Amino acid sequence: MRNREFWDLVDEVLGSANGRVLARELVLDELDQRTVVQALEDDVEPRAVWHALCDALGVPDTARWGTDDRRPAPPRR
Template sequence: MRFREFWQLVDEVLGSAHGRELTRSLVLGGLDHRTAVQALDDGVEPRFVWHALCDELDIPDAQRWGADTRRQAPPRR
């Protein structure tokens, strides 16, 4: 997943204003108690950040990838 794809999913799945605020303010235990933005700035891969954000918000797998059915879910590893 590229940074561009991460931000597109944030906007589509969470809403542009609300999603952007969550990435700056919501501290995620799955990211060593960092926000999504802090984790990205620290070099964490966007797909790991996306999974941690979705896990924290209890977003079902079926809704994590937005409306684009061609988009494939990146592996969790």
Template structure:
């Protein structure tokens, strides 16, 4: 997951205003007692940060990846 994708999911799944507050202020033990923003700044993989945030907020797996209607399927190999 890229940083851009992380922030898109924050905006889509949590709402832009609420999501940005959570990433700035919610301290997560799973991220070493850091906020998601601090964890990203420390070099923790955005996917790990996203899962930690979703787990803390009890977001079901089916809702973690936003609205799939607007996402393209990955290219076939």
């Protein structure tokens, strides 16, 4: 997963306004007490960041990949 794909999913699954605020402000244990933005800036794999964010928000696996049936779901790790 690339950064662009990550942000596309944030916008689609979480909503562009809400998802972007969460990415800047929500501190996640799974990301070593960093926000999504901080983790990405620290070169944590976008796939790992996406799973950490979805896990923290309780997004089910079936809803994590948006509405594009052709979009492959990246494996967990």
